Amino acid sequence: MTLNYHDVMTADLSSFADVSGAWKKMGERFGELKTDYEKHVQGVLANGNWQGLAFGAQQQNASATAFEYGAAKAEALAIASLLTDAQTELTRLQKAVKDLVEDAEKKEYKVDSSGKATYVGYDNLSPQERFSFQHDPDHSRLLADARDKAQGWTDEIAKAVKAVDAADQSVKRALSRATSDVSMDGIGIGGFNTKAEGSLAKAGKEDPKPGKEKEEGWVSETDSEATGPGVGTDASGPNVGKGKLAEAEAHADLGRAKAEGTLTNGPMKLAGEAEAYAGAKASAAAGITNEGAQAEAKAFAGAEASANGTADAGPVGVYARAEAMAGVEAGVNAGVGLDGVQLGAEAFAGAKGSVGAGADIGGIGAGVTAEGWAGPGAEASLNASKDANGVWHFGPKVGISPGLGGAVGFEFTVDPGKVVDTVGDAAGAVGDAANWVGDGIGSLF
Structure with missing residues (x-):
C-alpha cells in the first residue's frame, strides 16, 4: 500500500x-x-x-x-x-x-x-x-x-x-x-534465517531490475526469481474444441529459485542458467488436436538442481550442463505430432547426478550425456521433438540401476534458423570472393 x-x-x-x-x-x-x-x-x-x-x-x-x-x-x-x-x-x-x-x-x-x-x-x-x-x-x-x-x-x-x-x-x-530462510542449513528451507541482515541500508535495497549493462564492450542481461513455500492444485478438461481430454496438477513447494544471464560482445555470446527446487509435485494430462496426440503422467518428491551454460562465437558454439536430484520420481509419456515423437518411461528412488556436453556448428549439434545413480531405478526414452525456440532435438537414452548404476545417452540438435543464417553468410562470403576475383581480373586488362 x-x-x-x-x-x-x-x-x-x-x-x-x-x-x-x-x-x-x-x-x-x-x-x-x-x-x-x-x-x-x-x-x-x-x-x-x-x-x-x-x-x-x-x-x-x-x-x-x-x-x-x-x-x-x-x-x-x-x-x-x-x-x-x-x-x-x-x-x-x-x-x-x-x-x-x-x-x-x-x-x-x-x-x-x-x-x-x-x-x-x-x-x-x-x-x-x-x-x-x-x-x-x-x-x-x-x-x-x-x-x-x-x-x-x-x-x-x-x-x-x-x-x-x-x-x-x-x-x-x-x-x-x-524472515525468509532459503538455505538448506538446520532443518532446511523454511526455518529461521541465520543470515538475516540487521542494517536497513543494506537489507532494504530494491532488487536489481533486469536490463542491459555495458562494460568494456560486453553487454550483460540478468534475471532471477524465487518463490515458496506454497501449495496448490489445478484441474481442467475435457475441452473438445481445443482437443484437450483432461489435465490435472498438484504441488507442495518448499522453495523454487531460478537465475539466468548473458554476456554479449559482437559475435561472441556467453549464456548461463541455474535452477533449484524442493518439494513434491504430480501431474497428468492427455489431449488430441490437429497437431498430434499427447499423454503423460509424472510425479516427484525431493530436491533437484541444475545449471547449464553455452559459449558461441559466430556459427560455432559449445555447451555443458550439470544436474543433481535426491528423492523419488516416476513418469511415463507418449506423443506424436507435428513437433515430433516422444516415448519414454522412468522410475527411480535415491540420488543421481548427470552431466552433458556437446558442440554446435552452423546450427547442427551433437553431444553426449552420462548419469550416475545411487538407488534402484530404470529409464528408457526415445525423443525427437521441437522446443519453443524451434530447435529440433533427437536422442535415445537408456539406464538401469539395481543399487549403483547409471544411464548414458546421445543427443543431436538441428536449429533450422541458424542453419539458414549460416548458409546465407557462406553464400555472401562466396559472392564477395567472386567479386574480388572479378575485380582483380578486370584490373589486368
Missing part, C-alpha cells in the same frame, strides 16, 4: 522502540535456549552410553534443532536492529514533511488533508485593502504568482511524502528478507 499525505502526518512511530526492545529480548532468550538445549539434551545423550543408528539419527535431528535456536536468535536480533533503523529513518522523513507544512503556513499558505497548498494571505485583507487589491493593475499577475508558489509548495510536500513511502517500502523489503 502506498502511503499518502494523511498517513504520513498522522502516523505514530513511538511504538517502534518498544517493539524493537521486545524482539531483542526474544533473540537473547533464543540464545539461552540454544545453550540449555546443547547442554541438557544434546550433550546428555552424547555421553557415550548410547550408540548405533538410532543415536546417529537423534544427534542429527538434535544438531538441526540447536542450529535453529541459534538461527532464531540471529533473526530476532536482526529484526530488532531493523526496527530501530526504521524508527530513526521514518521519524526523520516524517519531520521533514511536517517542517515543510509549517514553513508554508508561516508564509500564509494553507495545506489541506491531501497535501495541497493554497495561498490564503489575501483572505485577511480589510475591505479597503481588498478593494485596492482588486483594482490593482497587477491583480491578475499577483494571483497567478500566488497559484504558482502554492503549486511549488504542493510539489515539495508530495516529494517529501514520496520519500517517506520509499523508506516504508524499504522497511517492508528488509523485514521480509530477514
